[in-house]
Amino acid sequence: MFMEYNFRSIEQKWQKAWSEQGVYKVSNQSAKPKFYVLDMFPYPSGAGLHVGHPLGYIASDIFSRHKRLKGFNVLHPMGYDSFGLPAEQYAIEHGIPPAVSTANNINNFRAQLDRIGFCYDWSREVQTSDASYYKWTQWIFLQLFDSWFNRRSQRAERISTLISLFETEGNTAHECPGNRNLRFGASDWKGFSEREKQDIIMHYRLAYCGYGEVNWCEALGTVLANDEVINGVSERGGFPVVRKKLRQWYLRITEYADRLIAGLETVEFSDSMKEMQTNWIGKSYGAEIDFKIDGAERFLKVYTTRPDTIFGVDFMVIAPEHELVAKITSAGQQKAVDEYLAYVNSRSERERMAEKKITGVFTGAYCVNPFDGKKIPVWISEYVLAGYGTGAIMAVPCGDERDYKFAKHFDISITNIIGDAFNGEDANPTKDAILENSGFLNGMVMRDATDVVLKKLEQEGIGTRRVNYKMRDAAFSRQRYWGEPFPIVWKDGIAVPLPESELPLTLPHLDELKPGPEAEGPLANLDEWKHYDGGIREVNTMPGYAGSSWYFLRYMDPGNDAAFCSREASDYWNQVDLYIGGTEHAVGHLLYSRMWTKALYDLGYVGFDEPFKRLVNQGKIGGDSRLVYRIRGTHEFVSAGLKHQYETDELHVDVNIVNGFELDMNAFKKFKPDYAEATFITEDGKYICGSRLEKMSKRYFNVVNPDDVVERYGADTFRMYEMFLGPVEQDKPWDTKGIEGVHRFLKKVWRLFADEEKGKILVNDHEPTEAQWKALYKMVRKVDEDTERFSFNTAVSAFMIGVNELLDLKTHQRKILEKLAVSLAAFAPHIAEELWHLLGKEGTVLNAQWPAVEEKYLVETAKMYPVAINGKTRTEMSIALDATQEQVEGMVLQDEVVKKWLEGKQPKKIIYVKNKMINLVV
């Protein structure tokens, strides 16, 4: 039949036409208001897409198309985050160069994406591994390298301003972020050698090179950023990670900590997202206090957020790596301390994470409490981290759980400064108790005492207020090949940036990606490349997040060879209005790109300092695995309902050879060679599988490829079904069976336009009835509202309700069908376009206008009110909307059902809420 809904030919036809006509091309010049919708661009992995990946892409695509129909100039681009470790690992294992496998994977991704019918403007595509792109990643790096963060103005400024400050006043007014103890005056500065000057400047740069403890992953042969390490192992691959001191590039993101926190108030991210970022930054207010070491001219500097508890300090704990360990350990304790340090060194990061034993050793040294002269023993323990605060704490066991446990474990006596608030069994971290045993603080509420102590500490010069952050500077180099080379040449130990004219510094070809000497990357093996202009090139490369920290800007002006993005373009497109992506980038990508944007803003290259105005996190789609049960030691498989009668082993089976729960037994025999001889114990001739919801992953054979779904049901069905599954932001399982309902819906739409059996078009030019207008507009309004608030699942439902009604009303009038076709254009663009042309329209439905709702068809004069007696609905009554309380009371009391329930009694009260309900209180 030629009038049937042939989605395959329809979708192919329009995808081809759209591409030929360039209908998705977006201009930077337009009289329309702009709207920028962005997807987190993918890393093009070899595995391709499964049905979970496009969820966010479909949502953003629908939203973009909707905005376009509503008269916006919509930027909706896509590209690839194509540098990264997996391509390099793959190259090492299979001998295929990263550039080649990446290109293949990108082609694959593109083909998959194209089949779903996205409205991306592919002329703006970016690939982070493309030299024309990473030229500007390198350029931005150089701007960060040439900048420092002025804490007084709270913004990035050029290094030249820093140098003139040094020349006139030294660094007295600008504490060195890389080395707090560094102090020098203008005359000192003039006396420094060039090398010394450069070393000092390096301590200020926003992109800097330094030595530091990094997360070294031996298996990956590289360092990892903090957010790439999960529970002591690498996020990718789960390999062990150790702390190692290495020369490394960093981004001084800590300087932006306050602005990153403050900026969260200006953007629409979910509360949990904001909270994750806030926690990651981990700002805390406290004090640094110097405790004199008893019998020595040394001080122990501790960081505490609770200076009010200073009289409750029963011991000190310093990190095993603390510099005082070597200096204050008493002769008597030397052996015990050495043994403890050896023990700590033997423990990997992972072991420390896994088993939290209370360990520690006494140094033999004592501190003196500055206020009451009490002697306080100094202990060493691994629970104090060298990298946070000062690497030393004052322990207050009555108020801190860990300190309490430590004191108990080592039998240290506990001073109670909070009276009844401390029960002797558990520490109580309250701030509301009244202080006792606390010298001049006695009788004060702890909360108020804090400031009193701080003032006193400052007066006496033994302590200062201090803000601390959990967040560390971000490691910004990798001992790897497949990343952006640093445009830096080392000359006499000084990092010299390449001039802009030499960018891009292209990644040289390498036949073999083996590591270089001394934990250096593969580039170190390339002698002729390494030696350049009388110096040695930086052989590390940039990490995966370099290119992704600014890609949203490149889309605005992708072809620009003179700038990363013209100010004109970024002023026009401005912030990303809607950013859709997964939560997994909460503390990585989202913080880095926010920081880069802030730096570019400070330097005057863009006019906004938050990149993403609104962020929506799509949920994950889980796999619905199918299980078969093999009788142990045999090739016989037993159906799920009978498995308890046997001893069985549970095995995953490919979900694609199972219909619902029924196994295709012939396909199963071909699934794996082992199963060729399989026999089955069935239930009524059917083999029923077990099921389990788990991650969608190859290893569970529960991966559903969008290509297969599109092939079977079409892209429009696939798009609408993904949305119909539930709220975008929610995690949910994939169930292919349910897709039939959505497919049926599209066929119903088709039947409004054409009769499949008789093979003719049904569209006529009659005037629609009021009921038909009402059904249409109700639907149009709901779809519009729901789409605007990202409630795509209810929008699909509104379509279904609307079309069911129109079908019941035998609606074939052109006036209605035109508007229906337009309203569908965002969700099911292919069928919408086909129907648009079937109605004889020109051009593309993409450029149509969203139908304006004619209110007159939606006004109601009466409503069916639920009538409740004592809150329980007993009947319904149709009542005019403008009825008064008296009229309603009269009508209600006449009603037979109401009379029955009143049993002759007078209602105490009749509640009538207009347009809602009626309730009688008896």
Add this chain to the structure above:
RNA sequence: GCGCAUGUGGCGUAAUUGGUAGCCGCGCCAGACUUAGGAUCUGGUGUCGUGAGACGUGGGGGUUCGAGUCCCUCCAUGCGCACCA
């Protein structure tokens, strides 16, 4: 352990502001058309009960004329952080 979410039919879910709980779809049941059905269409489908009706949004309590929605408490699941002083 701390923080944040989320708990509604057999399943995915709906109820935008405290106002008819279960829309829409899957599945299931019955029927129609059919050589056939994993096609299409029609009707039914929260639970208990023959029925009138009763019960029902994780459990318990509260506020209210009225609670899935607000408050208290407990439980379960998911996510994030986890010696951060």
